[in-house]
Structures are given as structure tokens and as C-alpha cells.
Amino acid sequence: MQVTVELNGVLCRLAGVQSLTVDLKDFATVADAMAAVEERIPNAADRLEVTAIAIGDSLVHRNTSLMGDEVLVLIPPVSGG
Amino acid sequence: MNRLTDQTLDIESLIAQTDDPDCGALVVFGGAVRLDDGVKAIDYTAYAPLAEKALAEIEQETLQRFDIRHCRLVHRTGLLKLGELSVVVVVRGGHRGPTFEAARWAIDTLKQRVPVWKEEYYLDGRSTFVEGQHIQEKSEN
Structure with missing residues (x-):
């Protein structure tokens, strides 16, 4: 399945985009999505650790x-x- | 009622909206862009759905915690120049003690709970995001 991830603040600057689409296995969790995001923007790894998530x-x-x-x-x- | 806006913040309007003859105290706090280490402007961005909700919750929680009658919070977004207001808190109550305390609590809590980010722009052309704090959820007590 695919999940859209919207970025804010410094994460936009580090990623160079305002949103991402990540591919996940079925029954994935928010944590799985965050791991996929970190693979896409590894330079934001330390920021992602202290990032909250909203739906x-x-x-x-x-x-x-x-x-x-x-x-x-x-x-x-x-x-x- | 928008609590998040890209328009110039209007203190007079907020004062008028909260006019109440039972209130002997009025506290207004405004946060403005200041000349600090070469800052010439600040770009404020926000996640509006959660920011609007958080601002409304803080207003209600301030009313519950303190002996006051009115609390309004508004936050600006967009590129603000030196001296422009980024946030305004208006609190009215019967007496100055709880009214001052409520305004202080409201702005401190806003800084912890409202998803807003600021990027400082400097005179030398650089810009950087201000290091913030992990967003806090609404307390249960």
C-alpha cells in the first residue's frame, strides 16, 4: 500500500519537497512509514526521531x-x- | 473564527470582541519580530488543521484554569518583517492577578502545543529554521 507523507518546517528544506509517497507492506504502522521516510531523506534522521505525527x-x-x-x-x- | 491567519493581527478588533463591563482587567500580549543577530524577517508556517484545534483548546483550558472571563489567541503566518506581530493573546477578567497569570500561561502553552515553525532570514542572505521543542499534547488535568 501507499501512504502520503506531508512534511513541515525544516523537514521540507532537508527533503527538498513538501510531500512524499512511501510504499509499505500491508498491516504497516506509522513507525514503518517513518522508517521509509528516513530511507528517503537520510539527512533528516536526527530530526525524524523527535518528530510527532498527525492524521x-x-x-x-x-x-x-x-x-x-x-x-x-x-x-x-x-x-x- | 480563524485563530490562524496570514493577515495583519488586529489587536483593537480582539479588544472590541471581548468587551465586557464585568471585567476590570485586560491583559494584551503581543509577540513581534525583533532585530536579533541580524534577523531581518521571519517566515511563519503552520499545519492549520491541528493549529486551529490547539489554539481553540488552549483558549478553553485557560478559561477553565483561571478566574477570567475571556481568552483569545491568534497566530500569524507568512513572511513578517521587523516589528510585525506574530501572535496576540487577549485576556479579560475581573481582577489583574488571575488575568496576568492566565495570559502568561496561554502564551507559554501556545509555544508548546501549536504546530507553527519559524524560519529566520538574516541581513547577510542566510536563513535558518529556529530549533523548536517537541510538540506537547493537551494535558488531562
Whole structure:
């Protein structure tokens, strides 16, 4: 299955794109998707370790199972205000 | 009611929206782009669905935690020049003590929970993302 991953903040700059599509095996989890993202942007590995993940307007845990039609939104450390 | 906007923040409008004769205290906090180590502008980006939700939750939680009557939070996105406001907090309450405390708590919590990122642009042409903090989830207490 394929999952779309939207990037934010410094992750966009490191990847050079605003979103990615990653191929995953069936019954994959958010953690599997993050591992696939790290393979695509290895220069962001340290940032991905401290990145939260959202689906819609909610944060999700890395052990969350994926169906394949989700859009994962990566939330690197925030700096608003 | 948008709490995240790419338009200039309007403090007067927020003050008018929260006008209340029962409130003897009004605290307004504004965060602005400042001249710091050669910064000439800051580009603010956000993940809007979660940012809007988090800002609304912080407003409600501030109202629950403190003896106040109104709390409004708005955050700007886009490229802001020196002196432009990036965030505004407006709190009204009966008395100054809890009103000051509520405004402080609201801006501190906003910085922890709202998915906004800033990229500083410098006079020498460089730019860099500000190191942030891991986003915090809404507390249960």
C-alpha cells in the first residue's frame, strides 16, 4: 500500500519537497512509514526521531496501524510565538 | 473564527470582541519580530488543521484554569518583517492577578502545543529554521 507523507518546517528544506509517497507492506504502522521516510531523506534522521505525527487534526502514536489511505503529517519540533 | 491567519493581527478588533463591563482587567500580549543577530524577517508556517484545534483548546483550558472571563489567541503566518506581530493573546477578567497569570500561561502553552515553525532570514542572505521543542499534547488535568 501507499501512504502520503506531508512534511513541515525544516523537514521540507532537508527533503527538498513538501510531500512524499512511501510504499509499505500491508498491516504497516506509522513507525514503518517513518522508517521509509528516513530511507528517503537520510539527512533528516536526527530530526525524524523527535518528530510527532498527525492524521487530520490529531496526533497519533507510532504503533498506530495504517489502512493505506491516510495522509501522515510530520510535525517536527515547534517554534511558534 | 480563524485563530490562524496570514493577515495583519488586529489587536483593537480582539479588544472590541471581548468587551465586557464585568471585567476590570485586560491583559494584551503581543509577540513581534525583533532585530536579533541580524534577523531581518521571519517566515511563519503552520499545519492549520491541528493549529486551529490547539489554539481553540488552549483558549478553553485557560478559561477553565483561571478566574477570567475571556481568552483569545491568534497566530500569524507568512513572511513578517521587523516589528510585525506574530501572535496576540487577549485576556479579560475581573481582577489583574488571575488575568496576568492566565495570559502568561496561554502564551507559554501556545509555544508548546501549536504546530507553527519559524524560519529566520538574516541581513547577510542566510536563513535558518529556529530549533523548536517537541510538540506537547493537551494535558488531562
